[in-house]
Each structure stands twice: as structure tokens, then as C-alpha cells.
Amino acid sequence: SQQGEEDPQALSIQEGENATMNCSYKTSINNLQWYRQNSGRGLVHLILIRSNEREKHSGRLRVTLDTSKKSSSLLITASRAADTASYFCATRNFNKFYFGSGTKLNVKP
């Protein structure tokens, strides 16, 4: 069920900097969702963007979607040490969900 790739695989930044993660996928989608996972625990849903949307904001998060390029990006602004986690994108195609390979973000205090 893993159909996408995320890059970078790992990202290390200083607190206060912005972090950008990219997700590419292969098939048509209904929506794309971003999740955060801390230390192998459950996934926390961050934001959902539908296939007819191009950009969405939620607090310090900004997500873009380019269906022509089959890609999405997640921007975290003014990062904090607490943002340290793995981030996954997941695409929905009807009743199937496909996860990207994930980006490990390390925010240094």
C-alpha cells in the first residue's frame, strides 16, 4: 500500500527555521493527508487537502497540491523542537489509502 515517495528522507534544522517536505504519488487521488508520528507511536492527522484544492493552511502548516505533477509539499514554519517526528503523506483513491515512505524531521533547540 506504499505508493509514494517522500523527500528528503531525513531533515535536520535549527529551531525557528522552516521545514519543507515533499511527497510524490503515482495514481489519481480523491485527497491527500499528512500525518505526524512520534517515536513509533500512533499517527496524528495534521491536514487534509482535496484533489480540487491547491493550497491549505492550518496554524504553522501549509500544504500545497499539484495534481498535474502528482506531488504535494508540507511546510512547517517557525519550527520547534516539539516538531521533531516522522511525517507521512497518504493519498486516498476511493477506499484505498497509500502511504509515502516518510520524512524524519529533527529540529535542534
Add this chain to the structure above:
Amino acid sequence: SAVISQKPSRDICQRGTSLTIQCQVDSQVTMMFWYRQQPGQSLTLIATANQGSEATYESGFVIDKFPISRPNLTFSTLTVSNMSPEDSSIYLCSVVGGRNTDTQYFGPGTRLTVL
């Protein structure tokens, strides 16, 4: 959002034994899924748990190894049978539907170690 609980949260088991993981949701949901996440990896879908009928398994997963039940719209179980060390993973339950029909929500996961 849906509130999902899983039991147990973690377990250490001997090879050859079986473990049943429970997933409980606080509201009726349309779809329930079971995923496996091996150490350092992304999520792999095991199956879709269908209410009142047999689960739909993904390629590489079979009912004899991962029997699944879903007796109602709020509860499901996944059994990992005849375990080997290769089954050591985090097992995650997820749901779609209920109050929000688009978003997939996840339980806290069950961390399984097989010796």
C-alpha cells in the same frame, strides 16, 4: 475526530504463539483498517475489516496468518498467528467515516516483539 483505543499497547511473545489485538472506536465508522509498520519503515496495509463479513486482504497477507473480525461498526480484532520474529512490528488500527467521512484516524498502535 474519532477516538480509537487499542489493546494491548505492547507485548512480548514467544515464537509459535498467537496474539489478538483489539481496536475500539468511540463512534460508528464506515471503514476500519489494519496496518503493519516494521521498524523504521512506512505503513503497510494488511486488510480492510468488513463489518459482518470476511476481511479484504492486501497482496502478501492471508487470513490464516492474520485473521480479522469486525462484529459491529465500532470494534475489530486482528490476530497475529503462529508468530515469528519477523512479525515484530507496530500494528495500527485506523478508521474512516463517522463524523468525518474523509479523514483517516489512527489508534495508538500495538508494539509487538516476538522472541
